[in-house]
Amino acid sequence: MEKSNKEPKIAAPVAESKAQTISADTKVPTADHAAKPSAAEPGVKNAAKPIKKADSNMNKAVSSNSQPISKWPxxxxxxxxxxxxxxxxxxxxxxxxxxxxxxxxxxxxxxxxxxxxxxxxxxxxxxxxxxxxxxxxxxxxxxxxxxxxxxxxxxxxxxxxxxxxxxRSPNHWMASEANYLVRMASRKIWLESDLLTAVQLLESADERIAAMQNPALLPIRKALSQDIAELKSIKQLDISSHILALDNLIAKLDSLPLNANKTLAPTPVSTDAQLSSDVSDWQANLSKSWQAFSSSLVTIRKRTTDLEPLLSPEQQWYLTENIKNRLLQAQSALQHKDNQHFQQSLAMAKQWLSQYFDLHQSNTLETIETINKLAEIKLTPIAHKQLIATPLLEQLVTFGDISTSGEPTL
Known part of the structure; x- marks a missing residue:
């Protein structure tokens, strides 16, 4: 605390000395003027003394404070x-x-x-x-x-x-055999249209049912007899013979002669072509001479029918093959009881034979006549829908009885 109190005391005379030096600089003249004082200013010398004392004091204070500063900070x-x-x-x-x-x-x-x-x-x-x-x-x-x-x-x-x-009794297997025969007859009717074989199969089934010697099976035999009678009442065609007839026609086509153009008979020439010796008949002789000359030079013939052009060998082969194709189509329609296609095929084959083949040959006429006979056949489909004995035999094989109950009795 004493140090702090001393410091302001030191600073005060320094400040006073500074103020005195400033006032001395402003008001007091320089040293040269002081050396030569004038007579008009007698009190200047007494005033400069305290100023010098103050300067010396200030220098001492400064010299005392200006100590060497260290570099470690x-x-x-x-x-x-x-x-x-x-x-x-x-x-x-x-x-x-x-x-x-x-x-x-x-x-x-x-x-x-x-x-x-x-x-x-x-x-x-x-x-x-x-x-x-x-x-x-x-x-x-x-x-x-x-x-x-x-x-x-x-x-x-x-x-x-x-x-x-x-x-069941062993007779049941005979019922199964009869059922099988009836089913085969149905296939022959609707798939092959073979009524004769179907009738024979139904008769064999009736024989199997009769061999069972069971009076309860009389309804089945009655149904079989009705089916046989109905199939026999249908008009049967000999399909095989008609198919063979068509095969013969197909084989004969290659040997039939074509219709070639015939040379027309020459126009008869008048026999009265002799010239007379009479001079007065010069006009008639001239006319006869002209007619003889023109008939030997130019021949004019008249034809009222159409003139068919000659066919090339390739066209002849195509014609024959087309007729064969039509006859084969007639065979297929005959097997399937298709009357419309059967008649159309025969009509087209007949038309081509009449148009392109020689009608003066007996082979051609016989072929056309055979086609006409085949065209008279009327094919009718079988209207028989189902055999009456089929459901009865199915019931017999399944349940062993033809009654309505499902209990086996055989």
Missing amino acids: IRLGFSLCFIIASTALGASYWLYTQSVLLKSELASKQLQTQQINGTVNTSLSYAKAKIESLEKQQQNNANAYQELTATKSTIEQLQTQVNALAQ
């Missing part, structure tokens, strides 16, 4: 600045390296995340596919179970029928 400041700068650079470098490490770590984390997402997506897709396959397999198993259940029920029904058949 500056070095300390530079050291602190260097340390701070180094620390800042080190911190910056550390932060930079940490940011690089963080970025690389973040990139690796993102890559791992993408890989994990890909793995998860693959697992999910595989799981979905597996679930779908399991669902399909479950559906297939359900369908298979349903089919197995249906098959099992069918097997049980068949087993029941087999057990029922095992308890």
